[in-house]
Amino acid sequence: MKIKNICCIGAGYVGGPTMSVIAQKCPEINVTVVDLNEKRIAAWNDENVENIPIYEPGLSAVVAEARGRNLFFSTDVDEAIDRADMIFISVNTPTKTYGIGKGMAADLKWIELCARQIARVATSDKIVVEKSTLPVRTAQALKNILENTGNGVNFQILSNPEFLAEGTAVDDLLNPDRVLIGGDIDTEKGREAMQALVDVYGHWVSNDHILTTNVWSSELSKLTANAFLAQRVSSINAMSELCEVTGADVNEVSKAVGMDSRIGAKFLKASVGFGGSCFQKDILNLVYIAKSFGLNEVADYWEQVIIMNDHQKRRFAANIVKTLYNTVSGKKIAMLGWAFKKDTNDTREAASIYVADYLLSEQAEIVVYDPKVTEEQIYADLDYLGSRTGEENRKSVKIVNTAKEACLDAHAVALMTEWDEFLDLDWEAIYEKMLKPAFLFDGRKLLNKKKMIDSGFKFYAIGN
Numbered sequence: 001m002k003i004k005n006i007c008c009i010g011a012g013y014v015g016g017p018t019m020s021v022i023a024q025k026c027p028e029i030n031v032t033v034v035d036l037n038e039k040r041i042a043a044w045n046d047e048n049v050e051n052i053p054i055y056e057p058g059l060s061a062v063v064a065e066a067r068g069r070n071l072f073f074s075t076d077v078d079e080a081i082d083r084a085d086m087i088f089i090s091v092n093t094p095t096k097t098y099g100i101g102k103g104m105a106a107d108l109k110w111i112e113l114c115a116r117q118i119a120r121v122a123t124s125d126k127i128v129v130e131k132s133t134l135p136v137r138t139a140q141a142l143k144n145i146l147e148n149t150g151n152g153v154n155f156q157i158l159s160n161p162e163f164l165a166e167g168t169a170v171d172d173l174l175n176p177d178r179v180l181i182g183g184d185i186d187t188e189k190g191r192e193a194m195q196a197l198v199d200v201y202g203h204w205v206s207n208d209h210i211l212t213t214n215v216w217s218s219e220l221s222k223l224t225a226n227a228f229l230a231q232r233v234s235s236i237n238a239m240s241e242l243c244e245v246t247g248a249d250v251n252e253v254s255k256a257v258g259m260d261s262r263i264g265a266k267f268l269k270a271s272v273g274f275g276g277s278c279f280q281k282d283i284l285n286l287v288y289i290a291k292s293f294g295l296n297e298v299a300d301y302w303e304q305v306i307i308m309n310d311h312q313k314r315r316f317a318a319n320i321v322k323t324l325y326n327t328v329s330g331k332k333i334a335m336l337g338w339a340f341k342k343d344t345n346d347t348r349e350a351a352s353i354y355v356a357d358y359l360l361s362e363q364a365e366i367v368v369y370d371p372k373v374t375e376e377q378i379y380a381d382l383d384y385l386g387s388r389t390g391e392e393n394r395k396s397v398k399i400v401n402t403a404k405e406a407c408l409d410a411h412a413v414a415l416m417t418e419w420d421e422f423l424d425l426d427w428e429a430i431y432e433k434m435l436k437p438a439f440l441f442d443g444r445k446l447l448n449k450k451k452m453i454d455s456g457f458k459f460y461a462i463g464n
């Protein structure tokens, strides 16, 4: 079976880059990315390719190459579904904010809506691919909906979780550690569908990097991978607090530990806390699943990763207040970086949001600079928390266009995101323009301690 037309529902951080790379690497396949959000689709179609809605290094060049040739962005969901042989579902699956499983389970509302729409529209056989991260056994629910509400056509459901990380999405897609495809491995039709997807990736990924499993293993592997990665960050963050009280340096500890080939060096960087759309959501989801099977010890074990992460964000903010003589009321604090990591404009679950919220509750005045995040997004993130009115947020938080401007007349600087440009700032000039004593809190352990102290700062870094 040869795939000629692909449709992807959801033009977000996962759907957009993934489909762009598939289109670039498979010029003979038509790829249409659809989304309900008209503004987002318009941005993907913007004449100036630098205006696409997602900032990822290298992505605009991929889009420029394929867009209009075999890569299309559209709001006509029905049409794209009908034409496709293969449909990726890449809509968001946030943590539920209501009802059973509130604050833990994944909200599958959008997934179900997609399934019902596919069932209603499809007049020919389709392979439906779960790209969104989903609780184990969601494929079964999808199958039930498709088979019971469809027009009698055949649906094959595959799970193909995405492992790309934001900021390195294009590179991760071009050179994946592995591509995971779960399907109905026990039937001929299931195996055919899996092979069709293997052949799509086969355009640029070697066979030994493509794993095929049953659907449940694939779904659970995605949650497991994210839980393990987040667990490493919480583990080193737990050590960072111990380093601070013992005089050890967390970077030295993580280097020494990471050189053990059994442990490995990656994901051992202490920080103000992990953010992003996946880690917290997926672990909460894992905890919920474990609890629902009565596996309370398993649930508690993974929940601790989140508890540690919340603690890390809170203690960073509390330390700022404590260091500034137990009050930040009316004091100006510059926050450098808002995104949850460098090289992305994504702010979902960013530590900066929670640190800002804490400081605002202590009546601080905040000035934010981030090279890629818009003012609109920063206010939306704070408003979403509901801790104060939108008007109050706009009064106490200002957004500026340079780091230098943010730090002018500030009592303290909090470095929140490890953007490269923060390394190259003229820190001595920044120091000169701040109120004294000038405090600098490095939430990423990015800056050179000695240099900062020599420049005059009262310097504090996570884990040191």
Ligand code: UDX
Pocket: 009, 010, 011, 012, 013, 014, 015, 034, 035, 036, 037, 040, 089, 090, 091, 092, 093, 110, 111, 113, 114, 131, 132, 133, 134, 277, 278
């Ligand atoms: C992805 C995954 O799909 C999610 O499961 C994973 O855990 C995080 O990453 P992402 O691409 O980052 O989500 O989400 P987002 O950027 O919010 O994009 C989802 C898009 O789907 C949005 O543009 C939204 O408008 C669209 N959508 C949602 C639809 O087109 N139809 C719907 O019914 C729901």
Ligand code: UDX
Pocket: 162, 163, 164, 165, 166, 167, 226, 229, 233, 266, 267, 268, 269, 270, 271, 272, 273, 274, 275, 276, 277, 278, 279, 340, 341
């Ligand atoms: C993650 C997974 O890495 C990816 O495989 C999955 O598909 C989606 O979730 P992402 O959230 O985009 O990707 O970024 P990631 O690089 O994993 O960083 C997540 C958070 O952890 C960031 O806030 C980052 O700053 C933080 N982090 C990461 C650390 O604090 N220390 C580290 O050593 C690594």
